[in-house]
Amino acid sequence: MQDKYFELLVSTDGAVNDLVVGFLSDVGAEGFVEEENELKCYFAESKWNPQYKEDVVRFLGHLRSEGKVGKYTVEVSEIMNQDWNMKWEESIVPIEVTDNIAIKPSWKEYNGSAKIVIEIDPKMSFGTGHHETTRMMVRLLEKYIKGGERILDVGTGTGVLAIAAIKLGADRCIAVDRDEWSIENSIENIRRNGVLEKVEVIRGEIASLGDEEFDFEVANLNRNTLLYIEPELRRRCKPGGVLLLAGLLTLDEEDIVKSYTKSGFKVVETLREAEWSAIALSK
Ligand code: SAH
Numbered sequence: 001m002q003d004k005y006f007e008l009l010v011s012t013d014g015a016v017n018d019l020v021v022g023f024l025s026d027v028g029a030e031g032f033v034e035e036e037n038e039l040k041c042y043f044a045e046s047k048w049n050p051q052y053k054e055d056v057v058r059f060l061g062h063l064r065s066e067g068k069v070g071k072y073t074v075e076v077s078e079i080m081n082q083d084w085n086m087k088w089e090e091s092i093v094p095i096e097v098t099d100n101i102a103i104k105p106s107w108k109e110y111n112g113s114a115k116i117v118i119e120i121d122p123k124m125s126f127g128t129g130h131h132e133t134t135r136m137m138v139r140l141l142e143k144y145i146k147g148g149e150r151i152l153d154v155g156t157g158t159g160v161l162a163i164a165a166i167k168l169g170a171d172r173c174i175a176v177d178r179d180e181w182s183i184e185n186s187i188e189n190i191r192r193n194g195v196l197e198k199v200e201v202i203r204g205e206i207a208s209l210g211d212e213e214f215d216f217e218v219a220n221l222n223r224n225t226l227l228y229i230e231p232e233l234r235r236r237c238k239p240g241g242v243l244l245l246a247g248l249l250t251l252d253e254e255d256i257v258k259s260y261t262k263s264g265f266k267v268v269e270t271l272r273e274a275e276w277s278a279i280a281l282s283k
Pocket residue numbers: 126127128129133134137154155156157158159160161176177178179182204205206220221225
């Protein structure tokens with residue numbers, strides 16, 4: 001393939017890669033390669049607009065005014081498709097999330113001792129297992145799934161949490177995402193992991209689901225969405241059910257806990273990694 005791509009190289013001295021990824025995903029970036037203080041963002045030629053460089057610079061200026069970043073540089077270069085695809089594939093390595101659970105892409109071997117191996121081809125959908133929020137959610141799933149549950153996975157992305165839940169013994173899972181690309185990718189991953197008959201994937205928002213209640217709900221989204229969908233999660237969670245939340249920054253923990261405990265959930269456990277928190281609640 002000789003398709004031309006544009007690479008935006010964002011170098012910063014702060015932990016802002018996730019924020020930049022969020023910002024650029026919305027305008028059409030198709031791939032990201034993360035290195036320590038560098039983020040490479042790829043746009044197909046048809047999706048590229050030179051204005052994006054200025055937009056990112058302005059966005060970083062805004063983050064600087066909030067004290068989240070100090071110095072930064074943004075550079076643009078042209079690149080051939082294969083180059084970044086190869087680099088991206090290399091950057092996805094098998095990862096042991098717990099002693100018992102590993103996540104790997106189909107193109108890499110895993111030779112470790114974890115008994116549950118989840119195969120995820122991310123194709124740019126979020127949820128490779130390389131993000132703190134996904135890893136914390138898998139750890140909490142391992143701890144709180146007892147077997148036989150009916151699960152609701154809101155914002156399934158690659159399907160990773162739905163797959164993990166079934167492999168850990170849950171009975172059925174409804175996995176929802178509003179993004180068409182995630183729907184395709186999650187179905188592919190769910191099939192690849194042999195759990196297709198136990199997971200139903202639905203495109204849309206939680207509010208469009210029926211009134212079915214669940215024993216166990218997971219939602220790895222972001223602060224505002226978590227606050228917004230709290231009533232929807234509450235009314236679908238059985239009394240005694242478990243709810244796992246992630247995608248929130250530690251500094252937003254208080255807001256989330258306040259909103260969820262006000263309505264009858266109790267905090268059971270909180271995990272924190274880098275700037276992220278994940279919370280296990282019971283109803
Ligand atoms: N569950 C995966 C992916 C989390 S990323 C993991 O833990 O790794 C969040 C996903 O939620 C994205 O795929 C995004 O498309 C989806 N999403 C965001 N807001 C949503 C909403 N309001 N309703 C449904 N899906 C949503």
